Amino acid sequence: MQFQNVLENPQMAFSTLTDLMIVSIATQKGGAGKTTTSIALSAGLARKGKKVLLVDIDQQANSSKVLLRHYPTITKEQSVHATIIERKPLPIHKTDVPNLDIVPGHILLSNTDVELTIALGWLTINALNSSDQVIIIVAPGYFELDSIVQFYKTIAEVQEFFNPDLQLKGILFTRSDPTVNTRESLTILRQMYGKELLPVIIPENTDLRNAHFNKQDIFAYNPHAKGAVAYDKLINELFL
Ligand SMILES: Nc1ncnc2c1ncn2[C@@H]1O[C@H](COP(=O)(O)OP(=O)(O)OP(=O)(O)O)[C@@H](O)[C@H]1O
Numbered sequence: 001m002q003f004q005n006v007l008e009n010p011q012m013a014f015s016t017l018t019d020l021m022i023v024s025i026a027t028q029k030g031g032a033g034k035t036t037t038s039i040a041l042s043a044g045l046a047r048k049g050k051k052v053l054l055v056d057i058d059q060q061a062n063s064s065k066v067l068l069r070h071y072p073t074i075t076k077e078q079s080v081h082a083t084i085i086e087r088k089p090l091p092i093h094k095t096d097v098p099n100l101d102i103v104p105g106h107i108l109l110s111n112t113d114v115e116l117t118i119a120l121g122w123l124t125i126n127a128l129n130s131s132d133q134v135i136i137i138v139a140p141g142y143f144e145l146d147s148i149v150q151f152y153k154t155i156a157e158v159q160e161f162f163n164p165d166l167q168l169k170g171i172l173f174t175r176s177d178p179t180v181n182t183r184e185s186l187t188i189l190r191q192m193y194g195k196e197l198l199p200v201i202i203p204e205n206t207d208l209r210n211a212h213f214n215k216q217d218i219f220a221y222n223p224h225a226k227g228a229v230a231y232d233k234l235i236n237e238l239f240l
């Protein structure tokens with residue numbers, strides 16, 4: 001934005017200069033594609049010039065293991081553990097992707113979570129409390145679809161008790177493949193959550209898996225992969 005425009009239109013300047021958004025990526029069900037989506041969205045946005053901070057509160061620290069080469073040398077004091085347990089400022093680490101920083105997760109968080117858990121993970125509730133928006137990830141399958149109902153309740157409770165401004169950005173259908181299971185799951189999703197279902201669908205694509213093996217985000221590994229193209233479309237749709 002031109003400085004002149006800022007002076008002429010201070011309200012617009014304010015919204016431009018404070019263009020900060022906190023988004024949670026969540027599901028109730030394991031293996032749906034949370035980590036994959038977190039890495040692809042954060043790296044993709046960063047590669048488009050947005051400054052991104054990925055806060056990894058995954059107990060397995062999977063995103064950190066992909067995005068931080070020196071992850072094995074990171075102590076728990078250098079991870080999000082420092083903030084959650086010791087109330088210290090977020091320890092921010094640079095990644096190899098320009099504009100992308102990360103607060104690494106730590107395996108010890110799993111102990112923390114057990115200690116402090118009431119029903120759904122305490123860490124998830126905290127993430128939702130501090131977010132503007134949440135994206136629900138869902139993969140094909142009966143249990144996967146069923147998990148949305150539970151997660152909706154969690155979102156409603158967070159909105160009621162802690163964070164009334166929390167918005168559901170949408171439900172992202174991932175790992176879509178040409179099977180009956182996928183087709184039926186999509187039909188049900190469209191019937192039940194037609195409005196919330198995001199228009200971009202992420203295909204099952206082995207390049208996404210291989211990228212992580214190579215400790216790369218999908219755009220560095222193969223920007224032409226079907227998975228990369230889909231996540232790129234999603235970024236344009238949601239954030240740009
Ligand atoms: N669209 C996709 N195409 C192919 N493989 C995928 C896709 N999305 C995720 N995967 C693979 O499926 C597995 C689970 O995905 P991911 O780790 O992203 O899920 P998650 O929701 O973070 O799982 P967890 O609950 O264990 O943290 C990983 O091996 C990942 O590489």
Ligand SMILES: [Mg+2]
Nearest residue numbers: 034035058062
């Ligand atoms: Mg994960």
